[in-house]
Amino acid sequence: MFKELNPLLHSELRLGIMSILISVEEADFLFIKEKTSASVGNISVQLEKLSSAGYIQVEKGFIGKRTRTVCKITPKGTAAFAEYVEALKSYLEIKS
Amino acid sequence: MEDKILNEKESLELISKMIQNTQNKLESGEGKPFLIFGYISVIISIAVYALLVTTNNQFANLLWWAIPLLGGLFMYMFGRRKDKYAKTYIDRIINTVWGVIGTVMILVSFSAFIIHSFPMVSLMLLLSGIATTLTGLIIKYIPIVICGICGTLTCALPFIFIGYEQVLIFTVAVFIMMVIPGHILNYKGRKSNV
Numbered sequence: 475m476f477k478e479l480n481p482l483l484h485s486e487l488r489l490g491i492m493s494i495l496i497s498v499e500e501a502d503f504l505f506i507k508e509k510t511s512a513s514v515g516n517i518s519v520q521l522e523k524l525s526s527a528g529y530i531q532v533e534k535g536f537i538g539k540r541t542r543t544v545c546k547i548t549p550k551g552t553a554a555f556a557e558y559v560e561a562l563k564s565y566l567e568i569k570s
Numbered sequence: 571m572e573d574k575i576l577n578e579k580e581s582l583e584l585i586s587k588m589i590q591n592t593q594n595k596l597e598s599g600e601g602k603p604f605l606i607f608g609y610i611s612v613i614i615s616i617a618v619y620a621l622l623v624t625t626n627n628q629f630a631n632l633l634w635w636a637i638p639l640l641g642g643l644f645m646y647m648f649g650r651r652k653d654k655y656a657k658t659y660i661d662r663i664i665n666t667v668w669g670v671i672g673t674v675m676i677l678v679s680f681s682a683f684i685i686h687s688f689p690m691v692s693l694m695l696l697l698s699g700i701a702t703t704l705t706g707l708i709i710k711y712i713p714i715v716i717c718g719i720c721g722t723l724t725c726a727l728p729f730i731f732i733g734y735e736q737v738l739i740f741t742v743a744v745f746i747m748m749v750i751p752g753h754i755l756n757y758k759g760r761k762s763n764v
Contacts, residue, residue, distance in 0.1 A: 479578075487571045489581060493588035494656070501592075501656035509591055510571040520573065559585065565578040 477561035480554055482527055487512050488520045492555050495530060495547040503543040521545060529554055592656065601755030602649055603668070604702075607641045608748030612741055614640075619737040638676060664705055671701040689728060691736045695743050696725040702747045711758070714751045721747025 483489050490510045494501055507517055521543075524530045529551030533544045547555070576584065614636050621630035675697050682688045699722025706714030724743035728736040 497592040498656040
């Protein structure tokens with residue numbers, strides 16, 4: 475039986491961002507931009523969606539006079555990601 | 571990358587690709603802490619040796635404290651990443667290793683005020699050699715492990731060479747286990763970014 479795929483994660487950019495954040499402790503906006511090659515506006519919108527869902531934590535700070543946005547995955551985000559991968563496996567008939 | 575819906579196979583491929591891209595990639599500037607503390611230690615140790623030889627005054631040893639002070643200051647000024655960055659779990663482990671060993675080094679240095687016969691140079695070489703070796707093992711990079719082991723082995727030399735020459739042994743050992751690994755890491759980081 476197929477499990478339902480989390481619609482919040484089933485989008486290329488949001489899934490890309492979550493995959494980055496699951497592999498590191500924290501990453502800043504520029505790092506995410508470089509790895510995803512997405513536009514600043516698009517990334518900002520997706521970060522906001524993931525943050526609103528409680529999947530990631532976004533902290534804004536300063537390095538000298540420049541602003542720095544640092545993102546990290548939350549336990550809720552990690553659980554949602556793991557659940558999403560499990561659901562994907564059921565679609566692809568991968569034995570866990 | 572856009573806000574488009576993927577099929578299941580594409581999703582798994584994307585997850586795998588992003589995780590691979592993010593991990594196991596040294597960024598340029600990884601060797602910065604090694605170079606900052608390495609070069610400061612080399613310069614200070616040469617200064618201590620010169621003062622000891624010329625003045626024969628043991629107060630010259632107080633100059634050793636410039637290493638953590640200047641190192642901390644330079645790390646604050648130049649060690650922070652100004653461009654894009656991600657902190658990996660490996661970064662945290664390495665920071666913890668150096669944090670623990672650095673603290674032990676400072677505590678050991680304080681104890682030298684009480685116990686004058688403390689084999690300070692040997693202990694410092696042993697501790698920093700262990701930290702460099704562990705760093706190499708954690709990032710799975712053999713050249714750093716070799717530099718660390720070579721540095722660790724030099725901790726025996728101060729028992730053979732008694733006197734001010736011990737300071738010069740420290741200089742050479744620090745160059746092997748801090749400066750060389752720093753340049754290797756920066757070179758590898760630059761290469762992996764090309």
